[in-house]
Amino acid sequence: MTPAVEFRGVSVHFGATQALAPLDLSVARGETLALLGPSGSGKSTALKALAGFLRPSAGRVLLDGQDVTDLPPHRRGLGVVVQSYALFPHQRVADNVAFGLKARKTRRADVPKRVGEVLELVGMSEYARRYPRELSGGQQQRVALARALAIRPNVLLLDEPLSALDAALREDMVAELLRLRAELPDTTLIYVTHDQSEALALADRIAVLRDSRLVELGPCEQLYRRPATEFTASFLGAANLIPVELVRADGSVATVRLAGRELSAEPSGTLQPERPVALGVRPHRISVGEPGPDTFPALVRGVQWRGSGYRLDLRLTDEVCDIRAEVPDSPVLPAVGDRVGVSIPDGCPLVGVGG
Ligand SMILES: Nc1ncnc2c1ncn2[C@@H]1O[C@H](COP(=O)(O)OP(=O)(O)OP(=O)(O)O)[C@@H](O)[C@H]1O
Numbered sequence: 001m002t003p004a005v006e007f008r009g010v011s012v013h014f015g016a017t018q019a020l021a022p023l024d025l026s027v028a029r030g031e032t033l034a035l036l037g038p039s040g041s042g043k044s045t046a047l048k049a050l051a052g053f054l055r056p057s058a059g060r061v062l063l064d065g066q067d068v069t070d071l072p073p074h075r076r077g078l079g080v081v082v083q084s085y086a087l088f089p090h091q092r093v094a095d096n097v098a099f100g101l102k103a104r105k106t107r108r109a110d111v112p113k114r115v116g117e118v119l120e121l122v123g124m125s126e127y128a129r130r131y132p133r134e135l136s137g138g139q140q141q142r143v144a145l146a147r148a149l150a151i152r153p154n155v156l157l158l159d160e161p162l163s164a165l166d167a168a169l170r171e172d173m174v175a176e177l178l179r180l181r182a183e184l185p186d187t188t189l190i191y192v193t194h195d196q197s198e199a200l201a202l203a204d205r206i207a208v209l210r211d212s213r214l215v216e217l218g219p220c221e222q223l224y225r226r227p228a229t230e231f232t233a234s235f236l237g238a239a240n241l242i243p244v245e246l247v248r249a250d251g252s253v254a255t256v257r258l259a260g261r262e263l264s265a266e267p268s269g270t271l272q273p274e275r276p277v278a279l280g281v282r283p284h285r286i287s288v289g290e291p292g293p294d295t296f297p298a299l300v301r302g303v304q305w306r307g308s309g310y311r312l313d314l315r316l317t318d319e320v321c322d323i324r325a326e327v328p329d330s331p332v333l334p335a336v337g338d339r340v341g342v343s344i345p346d347g348c349p350l351v352g353v354g355g
Contacts, residue, residue: 001028001029002064002065003026003027003028003029003062003065004027004028004029004030004031004063004064004154004155004188005025005026005027005050005061005062005063005155005188005190006025006026006027006061006062006063006065007023007024007025007026007046007049007050007059007061008024008059008060008061008062009022009023009024009058009059009060010022010023010046010049010056010058010059010060010061011023011056011057011058011059012042012045012049012054012056012057013057018212019042019045019212020042020045020046020049020056020212021042021212021213021214022058022059023046023059023214024214025207025214025217027188027190028188029154029186029188030185030186030187030188031188031189031204031205032181032188032189032190032191032202032203032204032205033188033189033190033191033203033204033205033206033207034191034192034193034198034199034202034203034205034206034207034220035047035190035191035192035193035207035209036193036194036196036199036206036207036208036209036235036236037194037208037209037210037235038194038210038235039194041209041210041211041212042209042211042212042213043159043192043193043194043209044159044160044192045212046192046209047157047159047190047192049061050078050157050190051073051076051078051080051157052068052071052072052073052075052076053073055069056069063076063077063078063154063155064154074103074104077151077153077154077155078153078154078155078156078157079148079149079151079153079155079156079157080148080156080157080159081141081144081145081148081156081157081158081159081161082144082159082160082161083159083160083161083163083164086144087132087140087143087144087147088132089131089132089133090131091131091132092128092129092130092131093119093124093127093128093129093130093131093132093135093143094112094115094119094128094129096132096143096147097115097118097119097143097146097147097150098111098112098114098115098150099147100147100148100150100151101114101115101150101151104151114150115128115146115150116128118146118147118149118150119143119146121146121149121180121183122142122143122145122146122149122176122180123142123176124139124142124143124146127139127143136169137164137165137166137169138165138169138172138173141161141162141164141165141173142176144161145161145180149184153187154186154187154188155187155188155189155190156184156187156188156189156190157190157192158189158190158191158192159192160192160193160194161173161191162174162193162195162198163193163195170195170198174198174201174202177202178201178202181202189202191203196235196236196237199220199236200220200224200236203220204219204220205217205218205219205220206218206219206220206223206236208223208229208231208232208235208236210231210235215229215231215232216228216229216231216232223236224236224237225349226266226268226349227239227268227280227349227351228268228270228351229351229352230278230280230351230352230353230354233278233280233349233351234280237282238282238283238324239280239281239282239283239349240280240281240282240283240286240323240324241278241279241280241351241353242258242278242279242281242316242319242321242323242344243276243277243278243319243321243353244256244257244258244263244265244277244278244279244350245257245258245277246271246277246350247262249267249271249350252266252267253265253266253267254266254267254271254350256277256279256350258279258296258319258344259296259297259316259318259319260318261296263279263344263346263348264346264347265279265346265347265348265349265350266347266348266349266350267349267350268349268350268351270352271350271352272352275352275353275354276352276353276354277350277351277352277353278350278351278353279344279348279349279350280348280349280350280351281323281344281345281348282348283311283323283324283325283326284325284326285344285345285348286314286323286325286326286327286342286343286344287325287327287342287343288312288314288325288327288334288340288341288342288343289340289341289343290340290341291339291340291341292341294341294343295340295341295342295343296316296318296319296341296342296343296344297316297317297318297339297340297341297342298314298315298316298317298323298339298340298341298342299314299315299317299337299338299339299340300312300313300314300334300335300336300337300338300339300340301313301314301315301322301336302336303333303334303335303336306326308328308329309326309327309328309329310326310327310328310329310330310333311324311325311326312324312325312326312327312334314340314342316342317339323342325342
């Protein structure tokens with residue numbers, strides 16, 4: 001089937017700076033793709049090239065199989081929501097939402113009905129006559145969404161849409177977006193974020209960007225459970241990367257050695273024979289207890305209360321490797337300076353390091 005969105009070798013330069021290395025990426029109709037990466041990794045640049053806000057230095061952008069590289073933004077038929085809601089302050093909510101419809105010369109008589117429909121969709125019907133300043137941040141963001149949806153776009157682009165909101169509101173908005181998602185099954189959604197939990201919650205697939213390059217692309221669960229690169233492992237879920245020695249690799253199972261003990265691991269991606277490897281261990285999968293013959297000796301270097309549990313900063317003493325553990329609240333909690341025993345489960349992903 002023809003992809004809804006296709007980047008074909010799209011690259012962007014600003015003078016000598018490469019903001020986006022040649023990107024090849026297809027997004028299916030109805031799919032949600034998250035572009036995830038740290039600040040400056042090229043996410044917004046990719047989105048702007050797609051929206052037509054900047055012209056690629058090379059490559060083509062296709063929508064539904066049509067080359068739109070030379071079309072201005074308003075002729076691409078995309079819905080766009082950016083971080084700062086960019087509502088018109090002197091217009092009421094309903095007029096803000098109607099803006100795109102009028103610009104597209106929608107029949108006058110159809111405008112109020114369409115505005116009503118999308119305000120209903122985002123749960124803002126009662127606020128149609130308010131001004132943006134009379135709304136909370138979350139409500140303004142809903143209006144911005146309604147405005148983008150009013151033109152019934154096949155593709156909706158969201159650039160860090162929740163980053164101006166506080167943590168609790170962000171979580172509510174993720175739930176809202178999921179509900180909206182279910183109501184618009186044919187709309188393709190491209191969601192730019194540096195927040196891995198938003199990407200995991202919303203996306204079907206995640207494209208991980210680093211230093212202007214796509215480093216990994218795949219379904220959320222695959223990237224989380226079997227990241228192919230150390231970067232994805234550490235960025236998506238903040239895995240500890242513990243250097244280990246590869247004893248043998250046999251398809252989907254490998255045996256590794258850490259501090260003289262063997263563990264089984266799951267190699268993801270291709271392991272290069274000469275390249276060092278690391279075990280990607282999520283902080284919540286590490287357990288901490290009394291030192292014993294089946295545990296790795298460690299020194300407690302930091303204890304932080306996190307409400308629902310504790311974060312422990314530990315040094316594996318045999319390996320001189322620092323790791324983080326997240327442990328539930330417990331009556332017997334280690335203190336800084338304590339010597340403890342760390343257990344690492346079998347089956348953690350094994351990734352190549354460097355290169
Ligand atoms: N107009 C510009 N002129 C020069 N360099 C730019 C311009 N826009 C972006 N860049 C550079 O291109 C690179 C990618 O920027 P981009 O905004 O796409 O990153 P991002 O991943 O969206 O970051 P953030 O999460 O901080 O928004 C960065 O190194 C940035 O400094």
